Amino acid sequence: MQQQGEGDASQRIARISAHLNPHKPQMEGSCNLETENCRAKGGAPGFKVAILGAAGGIGQPLSLLMKMNPLVSVLHLYDVANTPGVTSDISHMDTSAVVRGFLGPQQLENALTGMDLIIIPAGVPRKPGMTRDDLFNINAGIVKTLCEGIAKSCPKAIVNIISNPVNSTVPIAAEVFKKSGTYDPRRLLGVTMLDVVRANTFVAEVLGLDPREVDVPVVGGHAGVTILPLLSQMKPPCSFTSEETTYLTSRIQNGGTEVVEAKAGAGSATLSMAYAAVKFADACLRGLRGDADVIKCAFVPSVVTELPFFASKVRLGRNGIEEIYPLGLLNEFERVGLEMAKKELAGSIEKGISFAMK
Ligand SMILES: NC(=O)C1=CN([C@@H]2O[C@H](COP(=O)(O)OP(=O)(O)OC[C@H]3O[C@@H](n4cnc5c(N)ncnc54)[C@H](O)[C@@H]3O)[C@@H](O)[C@H]2O)C=CC1
Numbered sequence: 001m002q003q004q005g006e007g008d009a010s011q012r013i014a015r016i017s018a019h020l021n022p023h024k025p026q027m028e029g030s031c032n033l034e035t036e037n038c039r040a041k042g043g044a045p046g047f048k049v050a051i052l053g054a055a056g057g058i059g060q061p062l063s064l065l066m067k068m069n070p071l072v073s074v075l076h077l078y079d080v081a082n083t084p085g086v087t088s089d090i091s092h093m094d095t096s097a098v099v100r101g102f103l104g105p106q107q108l109e110n111a112l113t114g115m116d117l118i119i120i121p122a123g124v125p126r127k128p129g130m131t132r133d134d135l136f137n138i139n140a141g142i143v144k145t146l147c148e149g150i151a152k153s154c155p156k157a158i159v160n161i162i163s164n165p166v167n168s169t170v171p172i173a174a175e176v177f178k179k180s181g182t183y184d185p186r187r188l189l190g191v192t193m194l195d196v197v198r199a200n201t202f203v204a205e206v207l208g209l210d211p212r213e214v215d216v217p218v219v220g221g222h223a224g225v226t227i228l229p230l231l232s233q234m235k236p237p238c239s240f241t242s243e244e245t246t247y248l249t250s251r252i253q254n255g256g257t258e259v260v261e262a263k264a265g266a267g268s269a270t271l272s273m274a275y276a277a278v279k280f281a282d283a284c285l286r287g288l289r290g291d292a293d294v295i296k297c298a299f300v301p302s303v304v305t306e307l308p309f310f311a312s313k314v315r316l317g318r319n320g321i322e323e324i325y326p327l328g329l330l331n332e333f334e335r336v337g338l339e340m341a342k343k344e345l346a347g348s349i350e351k352g353i354s355f356a357m358k
């Protein structure tokens, strides 16, 4: 006869050893922490977040940082390669978010179902000598497919697009959602937060300030001259010589290229991007929670200019984007920059829309 408690104990050990088996991390199809009798629990109620491209250069540190975010209760890690290892590794962190991994297109639907926020860093990065637009041929198709999945499995989720060229991938996402009848422009955001992070850092360096006290709005888009820092509107208000303005604007616009060249063929910004992506995702989650005055710059469906998409300050709330702020007063340098940015942006947006309409 079985001793009382023996069955319980052996089941418990079986469950634990399933977790310890390095070839069977908490992947889809193995122990499901919510529906089965596993003892591990997310500590607090919170939001469900999926990262698509979670095993990549951005995806891994982004997954790590999202696992540390107390607003996240469930974290789904999806990729077409290497998700089991990343999931196993991250799932050992003693923070409350429950982590599950999903590998390959046949698991995309389960990765997406029930999610509140989807973050997409899937796609190839630049090598020296390339522009972001050179990534279009590969990344456009990746973003299109992933957004088709979102339209089918979690059409109400907030979507943060990191994959480049952001100036084209966000219009692609919008077209996919329109085609499927699920489009809500308040829920689609291109992540330009790294431009703001860089602007704050470089401006603080020049002024001898703590970067945490600096806030520079960056508008337009996310490539070359479309990245338009509005130094005249920074907080705290400061003035610059024309040399300083030219230096800072150029350094912010070329920050991505600076990293691509320093990495010399090993990719583009991953660590600072993961930091920026988490800052932005956290703002989206605080908005969803109902926090007041959550304001960030992002590349969004917009009527701020004549273009259908534009990066500017947006207020985030329970429905995603609650308000898009106008550009405000620009100085002459910024007005010239705005015209250059709009010209290039128009072509990139059109390229994305035509691709998705095919
Ligand atoms: N918005 C921004 O400010 C920034 C954007 N980026 C962009 O982010 C993207 C990713 O960069 P990294 O992480 O450095 O590249 P990476 O090559 O290190 O990682 C990309 C990941 O995407 C995965 N992937 C490829 N096809 C996929 C698919 N169909 N579904 C799911 N996952 C897929 C790969 O397996 C890989 O793990 C690039 O397009 C890069 O240009 C990079 C830095 C800043």
Ligand SMILES: O=C([O-])CC(=O)C(=O)O
Pocket (backbone or CB within 6 Å): 125, 126, 132, 164, 194, 255, 256, 257, 259, 260, 268, 269
């Ligand atoms: O420059 C790149 O290719 C990656 C990127 O978007 C950035 O670092 O801003």
